[in-house]
Amino acid sequence: MRQRKGIWAVVFLLVLSLALVGCAKDKAGNDAKEPKDNDDGKSTEETASGGQLVFGRGGDSTSLDPATTTEGEAFKVTQNLYETLINFGPQDTEIHPGLATEWEQSEDGLKHTLKLREGVKFHDGTDFNADAVVFNFERWKSGTGEEFPYYSSQFGDRIAEVKAVDEYTVEFTLTAPIAPFYKNLAMSPFGIASPAAVEQHGENFFKNPVGTGPFKFKEWKENDRITIVKNEEYWQEGLPKLDEVIFRVIPENSARLNALMSGEVDLIDGVNFSDKETIDGNPDLQVFERPSLNIGYLGLTSTRKPLDNKLVRQALNYAVNKQALIDAFYAGAAEPAINPMPPVVAGYNPDVKDYDYNPAKAKELLAEAGYPDGFEMELWAMPVPRPYMPEGQKVAEALQNMFAEIGVKAEIVTYEWGTYLDKAANGEADTFLLGWTGDNGDADNFLYVLLDEDSIGSNNYSYYKNAEVHELLLKAQASPDQAEREELYKQAQVIIKDDAPWIPLVHSTPLLAGRSDISNFLPHPTGSDLLSSVEYTK
Structure with a gap:
């Protein structure tokens, strides 16, 4: 956020009020400065404000490497x-x-x-x-x-x-x-x-991080807080602005918002969409919107019975009412997902048709697959809020009810976040809620990383494998012609939609909230926020 130029003077009230018309000051009472861009695509300012920022978040880090x-x-x-x-x-x-x-x-x-x-x-x-x-x-x-x-x-x-x-x-x-x-x-x-x-x-480097960034590591109290402090020798003059940042773990979204309102923390992510109106109405707070570059989905592990049957996977897709999920948990700040990547990414295929909400069709496909009375499976619910899945347990419960309508009994299972990811990566889940925030804005980062056979064991949790898709994605990855790449990705999306390794659920516009006097915080679409230019003095 940019601040306008202003002056600060100790004068009589009338003079002061006139002088401040159309002007602004930072919280410490210093002259507010316009940020200036350097040749590195980052913002710097003329003066540093110092201070401590407490960032409330839903879960702890699994590694600092x-x-x-x-x-x-x-x-x-x-x-x-x-x-x-x-x-x-x-x-x-x-x-x-x-x-x-x-x-x-x-x-x-x-x-x-x-x-x-x-x-x-x-x-x-x-x-x-x-x-x-x-x-x-x-x-x-x-x-x-x-x-x-x-x-x-x-x-x-x-x-x-x-x-x-x-x-x-x-x-x-x-x-x-x-x-x-x-x-x-x-x-x-x-x-x-x-x-x-x-x-x-050695193997403990993940707890002892050393980079070149604007902040240095101070301490990590697991499941509580991570503290980083200003790198006094940072190569970009005048940065970072803050002296210290503390990342606090507060798992529940509502508890995190309460901590913000009470002043316990200064900035939070994972804001419930239904709380936006409350935050907007509080003059001490402000809402930040993260540019959308994500997808929330239910993965269907294609190596586990009966999910190894494409008809079963398609049936589960027909059983889900995506708009109902958006209305219930996203307050409209999301759109139904059709493909495994958001429409803003070059190469998105707008001609792919979604599985509509059709329980009768779902039952028909289950009967064709040999499961006229349905079946039992596990449905893994995320234990932490994520930008694409702010209320994982509640979404899981809603899906459980939708699947029950077609005779599929889904038992909800969850684990600690690190364990959840490890076990899902090992192919141990039948179905699992997860999502992805794009890392670089390229279609390769969604389709190849999440659904190519080369990514099985890393980010392809559904263990999906299709030789034709693999060939298309490798060709797109190697082509210097962007138009050709986009056409290849569009072809791959048609095949993936038919194979149905996922139920794509939503593309959300994630919300964050902070104290009203935080300035120069620019949420990044990748979800990795650089805090070097942020100013906030309590």
């Missing part, structure tokens, strides 16, 4: 501890310089040369340079898909070599072109870590 996790609670923190070679824009997925200042690729798309920013230090005082970049990529490449799931899903075995040409130049050689290569590099999981710290802490 971003390369080892896939969940957004981790990235909320690591986005501020680490930096990537390339940055996204403040509220979009356009690419800008980051730890790399410029880049170029060969005509065949197999070589990428990046010039690195000089004079940057890791939080432990060691130098950021080309050797550090090589170390990180070799570490990720040498691990398994389970250890480094994003590296596996975004790059696989297509990076043949990463070489330090000189101290501040690094060269990537690929075995096949990767069309969204630079957007991949900007994703939170590929934050560059200190090689010295990784070697020092």
Whole structure:
């Protein structure tokens, strides 16, 4: 949010009131400054305000090593501890310089040369340079898909070599072109870590994060709080504005809002859509809308009976009334999902028709599949609120009732968040509520990452596998022609819709809320919010 220029003077009340017409001040009474953009796509300002910000969130991080996790609670923190070679824009997925200042690729798309920013230090005082970049990529490449799931899903075995040409130049050689290569590099999981710290802490590095970001790690009290503090040696002059950020775990959305209203926390995510009117009516609070780049879905594990039968999966799709879910739990701030990616992503296929809400058709398909009396299954409910699923337990209960109408008895199961993700990734769920917030704005990040056979064991929790889809997605991934890529993705969506590995539920517009005097907080569509320019002094 931008503040307008203003003046602050201790004068008589009448003069003061006239002087302040059309002007604004920050909470500390200092002159409010217009943010200015630097060449890195980030905002800086002329003065720092200091202070502490308490960010209330629904769940704890599973790791503070971003390369080892896939969940957004981790990235909320690591986005501020680490930096990537390339940055996204403040509220979009356009690419800008980051730890790399410029880049170029060969005509065949197999070589990428990046010039690195000089004079940057890791939080432990060691130098950021080309050797550090090589170390990180070799570490990720040498691990398994389970250890480094994003590296596996975004790059696989297509990076043949990463070489330090000189101290501040690094060269990537690929075995096949990767069309969204630079957007991949900007994703939170590929934050560059200190090689010295990784070697020092070994398997405990996930609890001892060391990057180059605007904040440094202070402490982690599991299931309670993570504290990060200002990096006094940060390379961007004047940033960060805040002295300290505390990420507090408050699982219930209503409890989190109460904590905001009482002043216990200053900023929250996972706001119930039904609470927006209450927040809007409170002069001490403000609502933030995150640009939508997500999908909430019910995954159908296609290797488990009877969900290995396509007719059964299609029947379950016909049983779900998506609009009823939106009316009940999203207060209209969502739209029914048809495809596995949101309509704002290039390559979305608007011609794909959804399974309409038709319980009679669902029963017909179940009978055709050999289940005229239905069947029993587990339905896993998310234990934490997420932007695409603010009330997972209640959504699960609504789905349970819808499935009961067609004779399918769904037993609701849940686990602690980290366990939930691990067990679902292992294919242990029959059906499971989950979702995805896009990492780079590219169709590859939805379709290939979530539904390609290469992603089974990492992000393809439904264990969906289709050879034709695989061929289409690999071809799209390698093509330098954006129009061709979009056509390939459209073809893949037609096949995926028929195979029905998911029940796509919603694309939501997530809400956050904070104190009214928080400024320059720009929620990012990826869900990874950089807090370096935020100002707030209690």
